[in-house]
Amino acid sequence: MKYTMFESLINKNSPIVHINMKIYHVLLIYIFLFMLFSITFNATAENEIDPIRTLLPYDAIPAITKPQFVSATEAKLDIDAPVIGVTFNGESHAYSLYLLNGHEIVNDVVGGKKIATTW
Amino acid sequence: MYSRELDGKTYTFGVSGKLWRDALLMYDHQTRSLWAHITGEAIQGKLKGKKLTPLISMPQIAWKTWMANYPQTKVLSIKKLESRENDNYADYHKSQRAGVSGTQYTDKRLLNKSLVIGVQFEDKNGKKHYRAYPLIQFAETAIIQDTVNGVPLLIFHSKDSFATAVYKRTVDGKVENFEIKDDYLSQDSQGRQWNLITGKAKQQDDVSLERLTALNIYWFAWARFYPETSIYKP
Numbered sequence: 001m002k003y004t005m006f007e008s009l010i011n012k013n014s015p016i017v018h019i020n021m022k023i024y025h026v027l028l029i030y031i032f033l034f035m036l037f038s039i040t041f042n043a044t045a046e047n048e049i050d051p052i053r054t055l056l057p058y059d060a061i062p063a064i065t066k067p068q069f070v071s072a073t074e075a076k077l078d079i080d081a082p083v084i085g086v087t088f089n090g091e092s093h094a095y096s097l098y099l100l101n102g103h104e105i106v107n108d109v110v111g112g113k114k115i116a117t118t119w
Numbered sequence: 120m121y122s123r124e125l126d127g128k129t130y131t132f133g134v135s136g137k138l139w140r141d142a143l144l145m146y147d148h149q150t151r152s153l154w155a156h157i158t159g160e161a162i163q164g165k166l167k168g169k170k171l172t173p174l175i176s177m178p179q180i181a182w183k184t185w186m187a188n189y190p191q192t193k194v195l196s197i198k199k200l201e202s203r204e205n206d207n208y209a210d211y212h213k214s215q216r217a218g219v220s221g222t223q224y225t226d227k228r229l230l231n232k233s234l235v236i237g238v239q240f241e242d243k244n245g246k247k248h249y250r251a252y253p254l255i256q257f258a259e260t261a262i263i264q265d266t267v268n269g270v271p272l273l274i275f276h277s278k279d280s281f282a283t284a285v286y287k288r289t290v291d292g293k294v295e296n297f298e299i300k301d302d303y304l305s306q307d308s309q310g311r312q313w314n315l316i317t318g319k320a321k322q323q324d325d326v327s328l329e330r331l332t333a334l335n336i337y338w339f340a341w342a343r344f345y346p347e348t349s350i351y352k353p
Binding site for chain 1: 120121122123124129131132133134135136137138139140143144145146153156162163171174175176177178179180181182183185186189190191192193194195196197281317
């Protein structure tokens with residue numbers, strides 16, 4: 001008995017169909033792998049292996065942009081309170097860590113130097 | 120502590136509310152680029168890849184010790200909060216939980232929440248090195264003298280005032296050995312005395328040790344940003 005190409009496709013016992021089914025499965029696996037790869041690859045390109053997580057809106061923790069200062073004698077700090085200290089060109093600033101907890105960043109100028117104190 | 124000046128422009132920074140590698144991301148008001156506060160590097164936005172210049176500072180010190188060394192200091196004041204402050208992060212600091220993302224930290228050389236002094240420096244070939252000095256190493260001594268890839272370092276940490284400072288261990292181009300005399304006063308082999316809070320020679324106010332930037336930081340955060348870091352062992 002002679003088969004045409006078409007007949008062989010609809011005959012499940014035909015070896016050609018078997019080959020086509022195999023190709024189909026291999027193709028599926030390839031598509032799956034490609035998707036997996038492209039997700040991973042794009043993630044790497046965008047630093048998304050370490051994703052950026054949004055916890056709060058911008059400025060929910062208000063950085064200080066116009067810091068106010070008092071002298072050492074006026075400061076109402078415990079003598080053991082932890083501070084960050086900075087000194088440039090003879091001018092020194094101290095920032096209480098407890099105050100910085102609520103602000104994280106102070107945009108400041110010390111001894112003419114424009115600095116960001118971060119905590 | 121960073122300079123707000125970069126390529127001739129001045130920036131101001133705010134808190135983005137975003138975290139990356141469990142650390143705060145700042146943003147600049149001018150371009151809204153996002154900056155990692157541990158490295159000072161922009162990771163997203165117009166200024167991506169740019170780095171802020173880190174500045175020398177005292178990352179933490181007891182107020183009385185700072186005041187004793189810098190009596191003319193000004194102190195940040197916030198009227199409505201001025202009376203008494205609480206440490207809102209006390210619970211976070213007490214637990215071994217490392218950050219908020221649930222990330223498993225794999226660098227088990229130290230406990231996640233071990234405090235270390237994070238130091239970065241270049242050797243004479245210009246190669247960058249990262250080294251962590253666990254604070255526990257300062258239980259018996261206030262200074263550690265170390266040499267890493269030919270770079271002689273003096274690490275100072277006072278467990279009383281919590282002051283931290285890192286210096287090159289050279290005076291007039293010669294490697295020196297120091298011993299601690301009193302609290303934060305040290306003496307080199309020539310008998311010269313140095314204040315390790317200010318870095319200045321006791322007798323000569325205009326002579327200072329070369330100082331490096333230093334971070335007081337949890338191990339997990341330091342190791343996350345600088346996985347190639349070495350750890351000091353006595």
